[in-house]
Amino acid sequence: MVSGSQRKYYMLGGKGGVGKTSCAASLAVKFANHGHPTIVVSTDPAHSLSDSFDQDLSGGGLVSVQGVDSPLYALEINPEKTREEFRSASENGEGGVKSLMDSMGLGMLANQLGELKLGELLDTPPPGLDEAIAISKVMQFVDSQEYSKFRRIVFDTAPTGHTLRLLSLPDFLDASIGKMMKLKKKLSSATAALKSAFGKGEPQLDGNDKLEQLRERMVKVRDLFRNSETTEFVIVTIPTVMALSESSRLCASLLKEKVPVRRLIVNQLLPPSESDCKFCAMKRKDQMRALDMIKKDSELAKLKLIESPLIDVEIRGVPALKFMGDIVWR
Ligand SMILES: Nc1ncnc2c1ncn2[C@@H]1O[C@H](COP(=O)(O)OP(=O)(O)OP(=O)(O)O)[C@@H](O)[C@H]1O
Numbered sequence: 001m002v003s004g005s006q007r008k009y010y011m012l013g014g015k016g017g018v019g020k021t022s023c024a025a026s027l028a029v030k031f032a033n034h035g036h037p038t039i040v041v042s043t044d045p046a047h048s049l050s051d052s053f054d055q056d057l058s059g060g061g062l063v064s065v066q067g068v069d070s071p072l073y074a075l076e077i078n079p080e081k082t083r084e085e086f087r088s089a090s091e092n093g094e095g096g097v098k099s100l101m102d103s104m105g106l107g108m109l110a111n112q113l114g115e116l117k118l119g120e121l122l123d124t125p126p127p128g129l130d131e132a133i134a135i136s137k138v139m140q141f142v143d144s145q146e147y148s149k150f151r152r153i154v155f156d157t158a159p160t161g162h163t164l165r166l167l168s169l170p171d172f173l174d175a176s177i178g179k180m181m182k183l184k185k186k187l188s189s190a191t192a193a194l195k196s197a198f199g200k201g202e203p204q205l206d207g208n209d210k211l212e213q214l215r216e217r218m219v220k221v222r223d224l225f226r227n228s229e230t231t232e233f234v235i236v237t238i239p240t241v242m243a244l245s246e247s248s249r250l251c252a253s254l255l256k257e258k259v260p261v262r263r264l265i266v267n268q269l270l271p272p273s274e275s276d277c278k279f280c281a282m283k284r285k286d287q288m289r290a291l292d293m294i295k296k297d298s299e300l301a302k303l304k305l306i307e308s309p310l311i312d313v314e315i316r317g318v319p320a321l322k323f324m325g326d327i328v329w330r
Pocket residue numbers: 015016017018019020021022023044046047048159267268269308309310311312313314315316
């Protein structure tokens with residue numbers, strides 16, 4: 001994971017509370033200490049990156065993380081704010097066409113836009129929309145010249161359900177935005193014909209450009225998720241039957257969506273001990289049974305298994321993350 005200077009993206013995901021943030025933050029520290037300028041981004045609406053780094057990262061911008069050898073920046077994305085941006089871009093698009101059509105006395109025709117139910121989509125956004133927009137926003141800025149020095153981008157994603165829905169979202173948005181744009185194009189060429197007939201010149205549809213930009217970004221996110229040369233989705237789980245069953249389903253869905261998955265981290269394994277109490281002995285037996293399940297699972301058995309022990313202190317701050325990273329990311 002640390003070799004090569006080409007930019008790589010790592011997405012860490014799994015059930016809530018299994019240790020995604022600790023694993024993502026420790027991986028980011030590892031990259032920075034191996035000479036890679038790195039950005040770690042949380043797109044989980046319930047952020048815990050600040051707690052993990054023991055530093056306030058909530059400002060919505062990039063914050064420099066201290067105590068590592070190469071530049072490491074962290075970012076917690078505000079999902080509410082990104083959704084508002086999406087809403088205003090789309091509303092401008094729709095409003096732009098509507099007011100133009102109204103001015104031409106074709107308001108009735110503009111109402112056909114309503115049939116595409118974009119307004120409804122924005123009033124009740126499908127789960128995962130915030131995260132898709134958040135990731136697309138990150139993509140937009142990390143692609144700029146200013147950020148070209150960053151070689152590793154680590155995403156701490158929202159719990160499983162969201163991630164799964166997020167995967168099909170770019171396709172869904174691509175299709176619905178595409179449909180809307182097609183209709184707008186038709187409408188605008190109709191009004192253009194009318195305008196030129198009445199000598200008013202070409203109409204200007206600024207909103208369309210914004211919408212097209214958004215659509216392009218969504219397509220970019222979808223492609224990024226599927227690029228096996230640059231991207232890897234790491235599943236984080238714990239050794240319980242329930243968590244592993246969910247990880248298996250996540251793995252199947254990711255592979256179905258052609259997202260590259262190669263590693264499975266089983267976190268919080270009780271380390272072996274000579275002087276086991278009854279509780280620990282039982283607990284470890286239970287965990288071993290769950291681990292056996294991996295070997296028999298048609299999805300999980302294909303992945304490289306990383307065993308991460310339950311550490312006897314809370315993983316908080318750069319030194320603790322480095323300690324955890326040296327165990328997990330060997
Ligand atoms: N291997 C470990 N050993 C000891 N403590 C751990 C380990 N992994 C995680 N923890 C602790 O478990 C708690 C939850 O971890 P973390 O926030 O990384 O999980 P998460 O999956 O990101 O949670 P959420 O879904 O709520 O964001 C934290 O207090 C963290 O310090």
